[in-house]
Amino acid sequence: MTDRINDQQINEIRNHIEKRRVTLNDGTTLPALGQGTWYMGENEHKHKAEVKALQLGIELGMTLIDTAEMYGNGGAEKVVGDAIVNRRDKVFLVSKVYPHNSGLNKISTACENSLRRLGTDYLDLYLLHWRGSVPLAEVIEGMEKLKNEGKIRRWGVSNFDYNDMMELVDIPNGRNCVTNQVLYHLGSRGIEFDLLPWQREQKMPIMAYSPIAQGGTLRKQLLTDPTVLDLAKKYNANPVQILLAWCIRSNDVIAIPKAANLEHVIENASAARIYIEKEDIDRLDQVFPKPHRKMPLDII
Numbered sequence: 199m200t201d202r203i204n205d206q207q208i209n210e211i212r213n214h215i216e217k218r219r220v221t222l223n224d225g226t227t228l229p230a231l232g233q234g235t236w237y238m239g240e241n242e243h244k245h246k247a248e249v250k251a252l253q254l255g256i257e258l259g260m261t262l263i264d265t266a267e268m269y270g271n272g273g274a275e276k277v278v279g280d281a282i283v284n285r286r287d288k289v290f291l292v293s294k295v296y297p298h299n300s301g302l303n304k305i306s307t308a309c310e311n312s313l314r315r316l317g318t319d320y321l322d323l324y325l326l327h328w329r330g331s332v333p334l335a336e337v338i339e340g341m342e343k344l345k346n347e348g349k350i351r352r353w354g355v356s357n358f359d360y361n362d363m364m365e366l367v368d369i370p371n372g373r374n375c376v377t378n379q380v381l382y383h384l385g386s387r388g389i390e391f392d393l394l395p396w397q398r399e400q401k402m403p404i405m406a407y408s409p410i411a412q413g414g415t416l417r418k419q420l421l422t423d424p425t426v427l428d429l430a431k432k433y434n435a436n437p438v439q440i441l442l443a444w445c446i447r448s449n450d451v452i453a454i455p456k457a458a459n460l461e462h463v464i465e466n467a468s469a470a471r472i473y474i475e476k477e478d479i480d481r482l483d484q485v486f487p488k489p490h491r492k493m494p495l496d497i498i
C-alpha cells in the first residue's frame with residue numbers, strides 16, 4: 199500500500215483499533231476512529247492521493263468513512279466511491295443530506311444521487327447535515343422510507359443541540375436516530391454539559407467532527423499547549439494523537455479526523471494505542487475545563 203509502513207506495523211495498528219470499538223443502540227459496533235472527507239474531491243489533481251489515503255485508512259482499521267453530498271459538491275463522494283471499490287463490505291459508509299433536500303419530495307433523489315456517486319446501493323448511515331426548515335416529522339418519515347426501501351441501513355442527525363434532540367425523540371420513530379454528529383475536541387467541550395450525558399444515557403454515541411480542530415488559531419493553541427506537549431512526550435506520541443486519544447477516551451465517542459496525507463492517516467490510526475490515564479485527563483481538564491453552564495452548540 200505504501201512504503202511508509204510494513205505489514206507488521208499495519209497489523210499492530212489494526213489490532214489497537216480493533217480494541218477501541220463503540221456500540222450503536224442497534225448493537226452494531228464501529229471503530230472509535232473513522233475518517234472524514236471534507237475538502238476532498240475538490241481538485242482533480244489530488245483525487246488519486248485522496249483515494250490512497252482513504253484506502254490506507256481502511257487497511258489500518260478506520261473503516262468508518264464520513265462524507266456528504268455537500269463536500270466538493272458531490273466530489274468527495276466520488277473519491278470515497280473510488281476508494282471503496284472491492285472494499286464495500288469492509289466499510290461503514292456515512293453520508294449526509296442537505297437540509298434543503300431533506301423534504302419528502304427530494305430526499306429519495308438526494309440519496310440516490312449519493313449512492314450513484316459512491317458506487318453502492320446502500321448507505322450504512324444517512325444523516326441530516328443540519329436542521330433546516332423541513333419539519334423534523336417529515337425528515338423522519340423520509341429517512342424511515344429510505345430504510346424500508348433498503349437504501350439506507352439507519353439514520354441520524356448532525357449539528358443538533360440538546361433541545362433539538364428532545365424535540366426529535368418526541369416525534370414518532372424519532373428514537374430510531376442512532377447518532378448525532380457534532381463538533382467536539384479538547385478546545386470545544388460545550389456538549390459535555392447536557393448533550394453528551396443525555397446521549398450517553400440513550401446509548402446513542404456522539405460522532406465527533408473536527409476532532410483535531412481543523413484549522414485556525416484554536417488548533418495552534420491546542421497543539422502547542424505545554425500540557426498537551428508534555429503528555430505527547432509521556433505517551434511517545436504527537437499532540438494530534440493526544441487530541442484524538444482524548445476524544446475517544448470514554449468508549450462512546452467516534453472521532454472522524456480527515457487526512458489526505460498518508461503520514462497523517464498513519465498517525466491518526468496509531469492514536470488508538472493511547473489510553474490517557476485519569477491523572478492526565480485531570481491535568482487537561484485544568485487547562486481546557488469542562489463546561490459548568492449551558493454553552494451554544496459549536497458549529498463550523
Ligand code: NAP
Nearest residue numbers: 234235236407408409410411412455456457458459462465
Ligand atoms: P479535522 O479532522 O479536525 O482536521 C482536518 C485537518 O487536519 C486537515 O487539514 C488534515 O490535513 C489535518 N490533519 C489530519 N491528520 C493530521 C495529523 N496527524 N497531523 C497534522 N495534521 C493533520 O477537521 P474536519 O475535516 O473539519 O473534521 C473531520 C471530518 O468531520 C470532516 O472531514 C467531515 O467528514 C466531518 N465534518 C462534519 C461536519 C458536520 O457539519 N457534520 C462539519 C465539519 C466536519 P491533511 O488532509 O493534509 O492530512
